[in-house]
Amino acid sequence: MSATRLLVLGVVRGFGRAHGYLVRAELLRWGAENWANIKWGSLYHALRKLAEEDLLIATEAGTPPGRVDYEITARGEAEFFRLLRLALREPAPRPDMLAAGLALLPALSRSEAIDLLRIRLRALESSRQEIPTGIPPHARELFGLWERTTDGDVAWTRQIISRLESGKYRMASEPGAVFGTAGAWPQVPA
Template sequence: MSATRLLVLGVVRGYGVAHGYLIGNDLMSWGAGEWANVKWGSIYHALKQLTKEGRLAAEEVPPARTDYRITAEGEREFQRLLRDALRRPETRPDMLGAGLALLPSLRRSDAVALLHERLAALESRRDAAREQVAEWADPPHVRELFGLWEHTADSGVAWTRGLLERLEGGAYPMAGERNSPGDPGSWPILKFE
């Protein structure tokens, strides 16, 4: 999965209509270059590829700008990527970061269900690593690797439980709720005077 694809689709979706510079400026201001390895070139590549695939529609705006809108196919791809980012623990944190940045795009009940899937997967990973630590014999130092996996999964379990508690307690306006930034076209475009 590509965090850049998810983020680009999410920003276009959020604004309703967005051009490359606006998308890039938002993502860079979020620090996505660090936590999702997003680069300006990868943003424009994603825009071209998503347009070629029919997930974005492009419109030339004189003198030299292209505006993008998400298509129905793009909305399906966005939902698939976002849901996978939240439900599947990955070794690299970029997809989870992208999923969290776009979390309000989901209804609260959907986000909670996906995070419960993530929690179950993390608990399973933790338990499997714990068994490997207990059973591993030779070479003994490899046990440290399994210990790292156990610790990483266990901290993921604790964090996921905390997020679930916050969401179930009503934190963050989610799609369909009042003041949610998760509905398509709901993002205000900041105008600098």
């Protein structure tokens, strides 16, 4: 699973029609270079690959010459939601998928987001491991690190669920929702 794949689909979906520079500019605006593990040189490759997989439609824009605009397809929409749901419900060893899921969280209804985060919470709570016998004392530190990290993830997940339950953030299908609505983001000059 790729955070880049999820983010590219999400940004194209949000704008309705976007070119590579616009996708990159939007992700930079979000600070994605700090949390998404995106290689900017591979962004255009990701756009082309998603178009090859029929998840995006590529159209020559004409101005400037060589510019390609992309739109999400029905298959792309389904893949976007599959990846988004996966990113929110399944704890992953790398934080970039969760970060991408959070960046695109408003694309979901409030109830679905809460349900997915509750699944994540249960998975985190059940992931605690006992320290195996016979392991060298210094290697036991890894289990302490994992336990503290999991404790932090559990606490944070409970907090975001609580914020969502209290009405924080405007989610898809709520009055005035724009961010989670396909093609509803304001267009930015090229």
